[in-house]
Amino acid sequence: MNIAHPYEAAESGSRTLPPLNALLAFERAAAHLSFRRAARELSLTPSAISHQIRGLEAQFGAKLFVRGTRSVRLTLDGERYLEKVSVALTALRQASRELQRHDGGELWISSLPFFTSTVLLPALSDFRRRHPGLTLRIEATHSYADFNNSRVDVAIRYGREQAAGLKLEPLVAVTGLPVCAPALVKGGLRRPADLSDQILIHLTTQPASWPNWLKGAGVTVTPRGHLWLDSVPAMLEAAEHGLGVTLAMAPLIKARPGFGTRLVAPFDATGGRGETIYLVSRTEQVRNRRIAAVRRWIADAVARAR
Template sequence: MSQLPPLNTLLAFEAVARRRSFALAAAELHLTASAVSHQIARLEEFLRVKLFERGTQGVRLTSAGESYLQRVAGALGAIGAATDDLRQGVRNSLYVHASPSFASLWLMPRLADFAQACPGISLFLSASPTHSDFAQGQVDIDIRYGGATSAQDLTIEPLFDEPILPLASPAFIERHRLREPSELLQTPLIQSTVSLVQWSDWLPAHGVTPLPDRYALRFDRAQLALDAAIQGLGVALESAVIAGPHLEGGRLAPVFDPAQAVVIRPHQLVYPQRLARRPEVAAFAAWLLDRARATTGIVPLSDDPDRLGAPENTTGLSAA
C-alpha cells in the first residue's frame, strides 16, 4: 500500500474544505485555528501540493484541492459509515445504489422477498440518476440505467429485456379511442428526457412523421412520466417492466398492441470484482439476477381488441 498521510491531517483538510473557514473547522474539531492551520501545512508538505488559497474573504480550494477532496471525502465517509455500523452492532451491511425509478417501482416491491431470503444482511439503499463512484468506497453494488462503461475491474450483468411502448390510463385510452400510431400526433405526449428510447425513435419506427415539435409534459424521471400518464395527462413512452405495478394494478394500459414495443436491456448490475467474494455482495447479486430472470415484461392486453392495431415496423429497431 502506498504511504498515507496522517488521518488527523485529512480530517482537518475535509473540515476546512467543507466549512471554507479555519475557525469554523477548528470549532468542529475541538481544536484551535492555529492547530488546524498546522495540520493543513503538514498535509500540503506531505503531498507537495498547495490545497488552499487564503484571502481576505476566507479560504478556497485550489484545483488540486478540489480534485483531492472528491476522492478523500468519499473515503472518509466510507470509514465513518463502517465505524458507525460496527459501534451500533450492525453486521453484514450492504450498500446498494440504484436509479430512482428502478428503485421505487421494481426493487422496492421485492425487498420483502430479499429480507426473507437473506435475513442476516443489513441493507442500505440509495437512489439517484448518477452512477456511483466505487473509488469512494461508499457503495458495494450499483444498479445502473443506460449501460455501464466496460472496465476490467468491474463485474457487469445485464438484468432483463424491457419493452418500451406507449402507455396511458384506461380512461384516457377510452376517451381518445386511439387506433393508429399516427393519431398520437393529435394527442398530448409525455416525454421522459432520460429514457434511452424517445418518441423520436418510436414514432418513425412505426411510420409516423413528421415528429412533434413540442410535448405536453416533460420529465427527467420515468416515475414522474408514469404518474402523469396515470392522471390522464397524456401518453407516456415507458418501460413495461418499470411500469409493471401500474399495469398489473390497472392504472395504466398499452395504447397499442404490445408487439409494437421497442425492446432494450438498459439496467445492469455492477460491482467491483474485488467485492465479488464478499458474502453480502454475492448473496444480493444472486438474488437480484434470479428475480431478474423471473421478470418477463409481459404486457396485459386491452379488453378492446379492435383498438389494438399493429402496423408494420419499417425500421431496424428491435420489436418485441
C-alpha cells in the first residue's frame, strides 16, 4: 500500500486550486458571455481574460468556452464549473464583507451626485432618527459601482447597464427638462426654438442627452455655443449663474433648493427618451435587514422629493 506523505498530499491538493484571478476572469466572462465586457469590469484587457481562461482549460484538460468569431458560449463542462465557482466566489465575497464590517454598523452607498444632493442629503436626519446605530458612507459619483471588488452595499444607478448578478429596483422615472437662470427667460427664452440663441450645457459622460432631447421635442437649432462639465451639480450651478441652459432630471429637479427662484424651467417641454433611476443591490443580500432598512428610507426620500 502506498501512503502519500502529508506534505505531498497537501501540495497535490493545492495544485488543483486555480489562481483566484483566473476564477474571477472565468466567472465574469461566463456571466456576460463576453471576454471584452469581463475585461472592462475587471480593468484588464480581453487578451488577459482569454489567457486566464486558457490557463484553466490547460490545467483541467477541458474546454470551458466555445469561441466564435464575435461571441463565446459555455460548454457543458463550463456550465457545470460556473455553477460551482459562482457559489464559491459569492461565499468568499460575503465572508470578506463581513470581516470588513465586523461590527455591522456601516453601510456603503454609491449614488449619483445629483441624487445625493437632492434626495439623500435632505433625508439624512430622518435616517439618523430611524437607525441611530447605523452609519452611512455615501460616495457621490457618476461611475458605476463595482460590487465585485469594493465595499459598496447599495448603489443608485441611471439605467440598467452592468446588471449581471444584481437586483435592480426602479425608484423613479425621469425625463430631461431644460432649466436656466430667470434672467434668460426675461431675455426672451420662451420656447424650444429659442434655444438657438443660447449656450447649451452638457454632461461629458452623456453627450447624446441634448441631441436626443431636441429630436424628441421636434426642433432643430444651432445653439450659440456649448459648455461641457463633468457632473450634474456643476451643470446646475452653471445654469444658475446664467451661463446657459442645461437638462435637469424631472421631477426630482423640483426638490432642489432654489428651484423656482435661482433656477427655472423656461418652458414645460420634455424631449428624448425617459430613463429610470434604480436602487441596486446584490441578489444574495435581498433579505439583509440593513439593506432592507436603507431601501425603505431611500424609497421614502424619493417620494418626498417628487
